[in-house]
Amino acid sequence: MEMAEVLAEGVNTVWALTVIFLIFFMHAGFAMLESGQVRSKNVANQLTKNMLTWAIGIVVFFLAGMGIANNFGSAVGGGEASALAMFDAGSQGWVMWLFSAVFAMTAATIVSGAVAGRAKLRAYLSYTFLLALVIYPVVSGLVWYAPGGTPWLTGLGFHDFAGGMVVHGVGGIAGLTAAWMLGARLDRYDASGKLQVIPGHSITFATLGTLVLCFGWYGFNVGTAATVFSVGEGGLMLGDYSYVGRVVMSTTLGMTMGAIGAAAMTWKRTGKVDTLYVANGMLAGLVIVTGTADVLTPMGALALGLIGGLQLPLVFDFVSRKLKVDDVCAVFPVHGTAGALGIVLFPLWSVNGTPVGEGVVSGGLLSVEPGMFAPQIIGVAVITVWTVVATAAVWGAFKAVGQDRVSEEEEQAGLDTAEHGIDSYPEFGRPEAVTDGGAVRTDGGVQDD
Amino acid sequence: MTDGDTELELVMAMIRQEKLGDVKKALVEAGAPHMTVTNVSGRGSQPAKTSRWRGEEYSIDLHQKAKVECVVADVPADDVVEAIQEAAHTGEPGDGKIFVLPVTDAVQVRTGDSGADAV
Structure with missing residues (x-):
């Protein structure tokens, strides 16, 4: 390699790894943000879901998710076939695989916040498995990945720089769909359908998680300008850093x-x-x-x-x-x-x-820029339809076989006890039930309107 | 009771949490420094207050209070009640209530003394 190429690759890899680590740290943010917004009886469950989302999702994305994204993207975007698993991707290939994977795992972990407090752990983890294997790879193959070709939606002019729709739109829409299929927590609506407020247990954790996410987001967005240098005819020049x-x-x-x-x-x-x-x-x-x-x-x-x-x-x-x-x-x-x-x-x-x-x-x-409206709207519509249909199908299947949510008794006791055998705050006294409205409220709070 | 004629009484007071320091001081001055304090919630004449979670309002009608329990023998219960009432008073709804209950016996765990000697 030429000196300029070595320099460009070295600097670009340092930058890519730096932002990968920043984006990984967003999982700490999601863990704090979500656990702060749930009740004290569901904290360990929320934390466990966040860790296992990363763990299971990454392995799936290594074994097949990345490959399905590449190959599906190529199939509809006119690219070349490539390996399904990442075993022989090589040094740079593994860096770029992880770079793609941290975005995929962000989409996956968003869903856990929507289904908190009643989803079965195994149902949620099975959904995470399928999201990392198929749901996200299809979306990202339509927009970002089609080795040797042009991803279909990108070819239509659709522009999604760092995943506003591919990652966050998918996560948010999948979360809404899953929460809709799953039904509300027991106490959320009373017999007449009136909404009951269920405060989370820690505004402090929620705020800490938010700020950790903001920090990691600099990696997410700014890191999508992934190449510091490129090598042109005049030698070393700025790549995405321009x-x-x-x-x-x-x-x-x-x-x-x-x-x-x-x-x-x-x-x-x-x-x-x-x-x-x-x-x-x-x-x-x-x-x-x-x-x-x-x-x-x-x-x-x-x-x-x-x-x-x-x-x-x-x-x-x-x-x-x-x-x-x-x-x-x-x-x-x-x-x-x-x-x-x-x-x-x-x-x-x-x-x-x-x-x-x-x-x-x-x-x-x-x-x-009037010409951009149509491709942007088409892209959002296609991704929305796929995400809703795929997510509804998966959670609908879990529901059909009665595996979507825990029993009423387990939900009342809390998922920490039901799914993990843990009391997240043993020294603070147990969150015992108050009879009015079935809500666990030592302040006796009831909905105003 | 072992010593016959001294009555044991439980003075139980629900007070504002911020008045606990004043009440402790008053109980020392009244000669009845021993006490048990618990965080409790309850409802009386104090109006419900409004709280919010993610912008959604709900009303809180059980207010956080401190429960002070004090068993007396030699010191008249009336003096202890008066001390607490004066120390915990603000004049606004929510100042709390004081109850006096008879106690049939008491045993001190360390010494095995019972009745007034245990208090």
Whole structure:
């Protein structure tokens, strides 16, 4: 190899591994975020699901998931056939396999937050197995992977930079579908169908998890600008790093405006600034720019982040009160709608668009690229339909054979006891049942409206 | 009872948690420093308050209180009740209640003493 090539490969690998490790650390964030939002009797279950999602998902993705993504992508995108398993991928191949795998595992772990508190462990893990084996590989094969060819949706012009739809949209929509198939937790709706509030056990863990996720997200988004250097005719030159600053800017502005949007909307609706919504808002703001962080104008990052935060309480209310789906950790508004909205609305603020109001701010108040609407909408529609159908089929099958959720007695006792034989907080006293409404509430709280 | 004529009484008070320090001090001054304290929740005249989780409101009608239990023999129960009532008082609904109950006997675990000697 030429000196320049050695240098490029070395630096690129250091950067790729750095972001892989950052993205891996997002599992610590998900573990804290989700366990904080469940009751103290379901904490160990939530933590176990997060660890085993990674463990099982990674092995499946090594043995077949990556290969199915590549080969399915090639089959519909005109590429070449390649190995199913990663045994002989080689040094660089294994780096790129893990780089792909950490994105896949993020999609998988999102679902656990939606089905918290009642799904059987083996049902959830079986779903994770199938998500890593088929559901995610099909989606990513349509958008990112088709060795030697062009992935089908990407060929149509669909643009998803770091997985706003491929990872987060899939996770959020799969979570909503699974929660819908599974039914609500026992106490979530009373006999008349009225919604009961079930507070999680630790706003502290939820916030810690959120900030850990925000940190890891820099790897997720900025790391998708994966090549620092490339080698051209003139020797060493910048690769994806030629635009990396735009990704940094979009990611940061999206995150912060998401928090501001969520804070503003909850303040307007309830007169209080809701801490959990602010935390969810940071993540929704990140999700909404994830798909297009490389091609957004600064106004676009600000606007999309704000929309990501503002839509949260509205969508969550719609899901919990109108659809009556018990999405415990609000994964649909945070990952699903935010992911899809970012993809579909981005042509209003595209760097390749026609600026409107460029005299006011550089890049324009709007920067419209009309030709991008159709491919973005088609991509979101195709991925949504596949995710809903596949997820509903899997959880429907579990339900048909009575293996989808734990018994009522086990749910009342808590999944920590039922599935793990553990009491997460033995020194804090047991969460004994209060009779009114069946809810475990030592403060005697009841729903207001 | 072993010593016949001294009555044992249990003074049981539900008070505001933030008044516990004042009540402890008052009990020392009243000559009845021994006590058991428990975190309890309960409902009385204090109006329900509103709490939220992810922006959804619910009302809390069982308020967190401290339960102070104090068994007295030589010190008159009335003095202990008065001490607690004055120390725990704010004048707002939710100050709590004090109950006095007869106690049939007491045994000190360390010495085996019973009746008033155990208290």
